[in-house]
Amino acid sequence: MPTVLREDRDGVAIITLNRPAEYNALDDTLMRELDTVTAAVSADADIRTILITGAGKGFCSGAQLGGDLFESGADIGARMRRHLHPTLERLRAGRIPVVTAVNGAAAGAGVGLALAGDIVFAARSARFILSFARLGAALDAGTSLLVQRAIGVPRARALALLAEPLDARQAADWGLIWRCVDDDQLGDEALHVARHLAGGPSLGLGMIKTQLNNAWATSLAETLDHEADTQSLAFITGDLKEGYRAFLEKRPPVFRGR
Numbered sequence: 339m340p341t342v343l344r345e346d347r348d349g350v351a352i353i354t355l356n357r358p359a360e361y362n363a364l365d366d367t368l369m370r371e372l373d374t375v376t377a378a379v380s381a382d383a384d385i386r387t388i389l390i391t392g393a394g395k396g397f398c399s400g401a402q403l404g405g406d407l408f409e410s411g412a413d414i415g416a417r418m419r420r421h422l423h424p425t426l427e428r429l430r431a432g433r434i435p436v437v438t439a440v441n442g443a444a445a446g447a448g449v450g451l452a453l454a455g456d457i458v459f460a461a462r463s464a465r466f467i468l469s470f471a472r473l474g475a476a477l478d479a480g481t482s483l484l485v486q487r488a489i490g491v492p493r494a495r496a497l498a499l500l501a502e503p504l505d506a507r508q509a510a511d512w513g514l515i516w517r518c519v520d521d522d523q524l525g526d527e528a529l530h531v532a533r534h535l536a537g538g539p540s541l542g543l544g545m546i547k548t549q550l551n552n553a554w555a556t557s558l559a560e561t562l563d564h565e566a567d568t569q570s571l572a573f574i575t576g577d578l579k580e581g582y583r584a585f586l587e588k589r590p591p592v593f594r595g596r
Contacts, residue, residue, distance in 0.1 A: 341368040342375045343393070349386040349536035350529070351379040358394025364447055365402040366417060373421040376428050386536040386595065388429065389528060390455065391439040400446020400469060400479075418478060422447065426480055429454040431551055433544025435535040439528035440506070440515070445469045450479025453488065456547065457531060458515040460506035461524045466514065471501040487554070488514045539577035540595040 343354040353375055355362035362368070379385050392398055401414070429436045438455030445467040452458055452466070460466075468485065470477050477498060486494040489512045497504060510518040519527050535543065545568050553561045572578055577593045584591035 340371060341365075342371040344375050344379065346385065347529075348533055349384065350389055350532045351382070351385045351387070352389045352391070352529075352532075353379065355390075355392045355398055358392075358396070360402065361394065361396030361399035361443065362392040362448070363399045363402040364422070366421075369417070369421040369425070373425045376425050380428055380432050380434060385434065386538075386540045387532045388434055388436045389439065389532040390429075390436065390451070391525070391528070392441050394442070396442035396448075397440045397444045397464065398448030398451050399443060400448045422479065426450060426454050430480070431547075433547055434540075435532075435538075435543050435547065437528050437532045437535070439524050440464045440466075441521075441524055443467065443503075446475075447479035447481075450481045450484060453484040453514070454480070457535075459517050459519055459524060459528045459531075460509060460515050461521040462506055462518055463521050464506040464509075464518075465503040466497075466506075466509050467501065467503045468498045469501050471499060485514070488512075537593065539575070539581060539591075539593040541575050541577055542572055545572055 339356065341356050343356050345352045345354075353372075355368065355372070357363060357365075357368060376388070379388055435457070436455045437457045438452050438459070440452050440458065440460040441464065442461065443465045444452045444460075445465075446469045449466050449468060452460075468477065468481060470481075481498075485497065489497075493512060496502075504512075504514070506515070506518040509515045517527070549561075549565060549568055552564055556564065576596045577591075580593060581591045
């Protein structure tokens with residue numbers, strides 16, 4: 339069985355981590371297959387949104403415990419650079435909107451994978467655990483950056499150093515995720531938003547993702563300049579013209595991604 343499943347629905351690529359017995363822990367095979375699948379999805383002109391979730395009771399429990407990964411002092415950094423880092427960068431920095439549906443515990447690198455989404459839903463029973471300190475490990479999978487940006491330095495430091503679980507409702511209250519929903523509603527709500535994004539102006543949404551990513555590391559003057567350049571590009575797209583006409587004609591727009 340593949341460790342990563344892909345299903346396409348109405349312009350949405352649904353990617354499911356598929357090691358339920360191991361709570362979708364990241365081993366070499368899963369990281370490699372996730373890299374391959376996300377690369378294929380990102381290059382597919384028919385895909386306008388990505389939705390990521392986990393099979394079974396967990397979203398992703400982080401690195402696979404046991405085996406040579408921990409016993410032999412294997413070069414985990416090289417393994418992460420080979421497949422995990424390209425995946426995270428592709429999801430976070432790519433132009434396709436990404437929705438993550440955290441259906442259970444997200445621990446360690448699983449937190450980074452969850453937060454790679456632009457819009458993050460979590461089931462009420464889900465937990466977020468920066469579990470690295472429990473093992474004597476350092477932070478990875480972008481968590482040292484993404485968690486601080488989302489909830490601020492004091493909370494991020496406490497979560498990282500104490501390795502205490504954060505429940506989904508608190509995660510939503512703190513701004514770590516977009517929304518906490520009842521377990522039986524998670525799939526429907528996440529897919530509804532993914533389909534909404536898939537029907538949107540994909541060029542414009544991609545521009546917005548790029549703007550938000552760039553603004554973190556630039557001055558106000560540089561941001562304003564980049565916004566002006568990007569808006570100039572947006573105004574010559576067919577999607578913007580369609581959105582404008584639809585507004586005047588009081589009808590829903592039909593965006594075609596060009």
